[in-house]
Amino acid sequence: MTAMTLGEIQRPDARRAPLGRLLRSELRMVLRRPRTLILVGLLALVPVIAGIGIWIAADASANSGNSVDEGLAGLVDGNGLLLPVFALVIGLNMLLPLTGAMLAADALAGEAASGTMRTLLLAPVSRSRLLAVKAFGVATVTLFVVALMAFTGTIAGVILLGGDGMMTMSGTTLPLGEALGRILLTVLLVTVQVWALAAVALAVSAWTEHPLIVVVVALGVVILSGVLSAIPALDWLDPVLMTTSWMGIPEVIRDPLPTGTLTEGVLRAACYIVIGYSLALSRMLSRDG
Amino acid sequence: MDRKRTALTVAAAGTATGVVGLILLATPAGAGEQPPALPEISPEALVESVIKTEKIPAMSGAVEFTSDLGIPVPGLPQAGSGGEAAHVYTDGEGRARVSISQGGSERTIVHDGTTTWMWNSADRSVQKMVSGEHEKKTAEHKLADPATAAREFIGLMGKDSTITVDGTARVADRPVYQLVLTPKPTERTLLREVRVAVDSETRLPLRLEVLANGQAEPALRIGFTDFETGAQDASLFTYTPPAGAKVTESKPGDHKPSEAELKEKQNLFESIDGKTVGEGWDTVLVGKVPAELLTGEVKSGERGTTDPSRLLKQFGKEVSGPFGTGYVISSKVGTLLVTADGRAALGAVPQQVLVDALGAK
Incomplete structure (x- = not known):
């Protein structure tokens, strides 16, 4: 706190660094970490692997005469544009929350662990702006990863599974343009959900210096929500659980689009984002370095 | 210490906003509202107006189904992940579309006036039926339509019940009369009463609740959670089977069983x-x-x-x-x-x- 005040006094002309440069440098830093790059690469492979799996399964089941699988997976065969949606839905089960938690862990707790947090707090940047830059880094990389998964998924789907237009769960066919619109919508919805978990993780990240704790707590939240939503006696709890929105994501491939469920999911995520960021901000403001 | 206080304020305000938002999301619409004021109506007149309303106006509605029977019953529509079990659209002229979610799959039934299409996403099959046959085939799907179910029930049970109007309420954000059918004392049944919420404007039953003896919550409840009258998009009532679906076709009298x-x-x-x-x-x-x-x-x-x-x-x-x-x-x-x-x-x-x-x- 005192260090901050001193910094402000000594360099009154440099009180504000240009925001654009801060954001760029943060992104560059996050994307240059080898672990981020490995994670991004692996996630981009998920839709391709899923596509190959369904392709092989479809070949095998064509001989036996049974349908590939139940639910969403069963619809993906011969319906390539559904592959990105399918990949994002399975990604949201564990891989994408893990990514969000890891990015949030690196953002604050990681800095504290490597001792660079002190430098950041001394820099001529206000604490709230520092958090905003960190949150921006997490959010942008999340969006990038999700969009990349959708991209590789679309390419792999069209090449491996083919099909023109998208066959929806309601048994209608959407033309290519609308199908791509649905994929884009899925990307946005999934990203918002990962942001919600990342916001909670960021709050934990601001309070600890051990990145591992952040990841463990975030995954604990995911697993606990899943367990609570599986207990019928606690059904009244469902509307406040983060995972309820996640399970609603496959609704995106119904026709006409059930906007009610999807909007509710986004609003729920927004509530978690507000809670997470305000807790993180309060810790950042009161932190002594 | 100023900064500490700011920090606390930020934390409290943000958390409170988020928690209030979550609570609002969890609160069913219309809970705690005053029941709407509607003109008085006698039970007889209400029942008659319900049974007379044969024509369903152009509307779109989400249907929810909950049950607490004490034992699992297969075949009943399950509430989807979003709590919506089915969505019904009609154009008021006999064309309709019903989507029923069953776990991870969906059934869509489209009746375009002459042909009925039944899509099942679980096995990607489409059944095509030319009119005349669909009535009995879709009988099982009547469950998804609270209006029909409730009307038939009132017609069937009317004479062995005491019928009262128990005030008004809001269902799917519309003012309704609460029609209550109580078995006459001579009836030996496990049921305590059946409550039907009748829309004050269209006189369509919007919700049906079956209450058993000694139960506070309904054993069965089927009703609209969202109900809007008005013209629907005409494309909802046409159907083209997707490529790669198994289409089976049947016409009246086409299927001659051996x-x-x-x-x-x-x-x-x-x-x-x-x-x-x-x-x-x-x-x-x-x-x-x-x-x-x-x-x-x-x-x-x-x-x-x-x-x-x-x-x-x-x-x-x-x-x-x-x-x-x-x-x-x-x-x-x-x-x-x-x-x-x-x-x-x-x-x-x-x-x-x-x-x-x-x-x-």
Whole structure:
């Protein structure tokens, strides 16, 4: 706190660094970490692997005469544009929350662990702006990863599974343009959900210096929500659980689009984002370095 | 210390906003609202206006189904992940679209005036039926349409019940009259009352609730959670099967069952020999269970073979009486009695009424 005040006094002309440069440098830093790059690469492979799996399964089941699988997976065969949606839905089960938690862990707790947090707090940047830059880094990389998964998924789907237009769960066919619109919508919805978990993780990240704790707590939240939503006696709890929105994501491939469920999911995520960021901000403001 | 105070304020304000938002999301719409003021109406006039309303206006509505029967009942529509079990669209001129979610799959039924299409996403099949046949085929899907279900129920149960109007309420954000059907004291039934929420404007039943004795929450509830009248997008009522779907087509009289098939069906029907005993609330359905059902193994869908007699032993309780011995399965709204010699009785009544009904046979 005192260090901050001193910094402000000594360099009154440099009180504000240009925001654009801060954001760029943060992104560059996050994307240059080898672990981020490995994670991004692996996630981009998920839709391709899923596509190959369904392709092989479809070949095998064509001989036996049974349908590939139940639910969403069963619809993906011969319906390539559904592959990105399918990949994002399975990604949201564990891989994408893990990514969000890891990015949030690196953002604050990681800095504290490597001792660079002190430098950041001394820099001529206000604490709230520092958090905003960190949150921006997490959010942008999340969006990038999700969009990349959708991209590789679309390419792999069209090449491996083919099909023109998208066959929806309601048994209608959407033309290519609308199908791509649905994929884009899925990307946005999934990203918002990962942001919600990342916001909670960021709050934990601001309070600890051990990145591992952040990841463990975030995954604990995911697993606990899943367990609570599986207990019928606690059904009244469902509307406040983060995972309820996640399970609603496959609704995106119904026709006409059930906007009610999807909007509710986004609003729920927004509530978690507000809670997470305000807790993180309060810790950042009161932190002594 | 100023900064600490700011920090606390930020934390408190943000957390409070988020928590309030979550609570608002969890609160069902219209909870805690004052019931709307509607002109008084006599129960008779309300019932008549409901039964007379044959024509459903152009509308779109989300249907929710919840049950608390005490035992699992297969075949009933399950609430989807979003809590929406079905979505109904009609254009007011006989064309309709119903989407029913069943776990991870969806059924869509589109009736475009002349042809009915039934899509099932689980096996990607489309059934195409030219008009005339769809009425009986879609009978099972009437469950998804609270308006029809409630109207039929009122017509059926009206004369054995005391009918009252229990004030007003809001269902799907529309003002409704609460029509309550209570069994007359002479009726021996497990049910306490049936509540039907009738829309004050269209006179369509928007919700049906079945309450059993000694239960605060409805054992069965089917109703609209969202209901809007108004013209619907015409493209909703046309259907083109997607590429790669299995389309089976049937026309009235197209399907001629082979003689053996017919005979088998007839045999099965005769062997069940179903009839009803009593009327009104304590109607009991009495019949015979085909012997091979009780002793043999029956293929039931994809779950392989199940042994019905083992199921009976698992869910039922062994009882004996003037009918011999048998098993009784009781739920909150109904009882099923199967005797060892293959007779069965089913009704929304206590066990004793079933025993009497078997004796009356």
